[in-house]
Amino acid sequence: MKKLCFAILFATVGLMQQTNAQEVQFGAKAGLNVSTFSGGDADRNSLIGFHAGFISEIPLSEKFSLQPELLYTTQGSEANGNVKVKVDYIALPIMAKYYLADGFSLEVGPQFSFLVNDKIEFEDSILPEFDTDAANIDVGANIGLGYNLGDNMLVQARYNFGITTVAENPDVKNSVFQVSLGYKF
Numbered sequence: 593m594k595k596l597c598f599a600i601l602f603a604t605v606g607l608m609q610q611t612n613a614q615e616v617q618f619g620a621k622a623g624l625n626v627s628t629f630s631g632g633d634a635d636r637n638s639l640i641g642f643h644a645g646f647i648s649e650i651p652l653s654e655k656f657s658l659q660p661e662l663l664y665t666t667q668g669s670e671a672n673g674n675v676k677v678k679v680d681y682i683a684l685p686i687m688a689k690y691y692l693a694d695g696f697s698l699e700v701g702p703q704f705s706f707l708v709n710d711k712i713e714f715e716d717s718i719l720p721e722f723d724t725d726a727a728n729i730d731v732g733a734n735i736g737l738g739y740n741l742g743d744n745m746l747v748q749a750r751y752n753f754g755i756t757t758v759a760e761n762p763d764v765k766n767s768v769f770q771v772s773l774g775y776k777f
Contacts, residue, residue: 617649621748621774627667629677630754632762639676641666643770649689659687659699664708667768674715679726679758679766681705685734695740703752705730705766724759730766731756748772 622644628636645663652658661684668678687701710726736750750772754765 615651617776619647619649619744619746619774619776621645621647621661621663621746621772623748623770623772625665625667625768625770627669627766627768629669629758629764630767631757631764637670637673639668639670639678641668641678643683643772645683647774647776649776655691657689657691659685659689659701661685661687665705665768667766669764676713676715677724678709678711678713679707679724679730680709681730682708685752687734687736689738697738697740699734699736699738699748699750701734703732703734705732726758727756729756730754730758732766732768736770744776746772746774746776748774 622642625641625643626638627641628638643663643665645661647659647661650658663683663685664680665683666678666680668676670676683703683705685701685703687699689697689699691697707726707728707730710724712724732752732754734750734752736748738746738748740746748771750770752766752768752770754767756765758764758766
């Protein structure tokens, strides 16, 4: 898995060197997460969280570009109405953007996430919080839409579905809907 992450990182850096440095844009974005776990048998509700971080857009042609990102994202799920499972990640989405019309893009790509915090909270209980058995690396696939609001502002809506499992028992995967607002410097 680490070899794949490094290969993608080096390919992205190589592509950046081939493009004109004035065309590459950098920025920041933040937004809302609505997340849950898919799979397993538990009755689950969504958790509301956030994501924030940095983006860059590397144009490869008039209609196609890459958008690597570095985000902090809070995710998780509520189970059985009284237990919240929270997992926080440093996420590295690498989005391929195809511009369908002026400013309007279709976005797809992988996401590699690295666990930085995990805990289980009980609503009405004297039980303390404790760590989950969440995997340290989560791999997902993203699909979404974006729109550039002028030269610097952008909005995005994205769905991330987990490919690898968050935890083995029960066998659950991340499922996250994101809405973002960003600014390119």
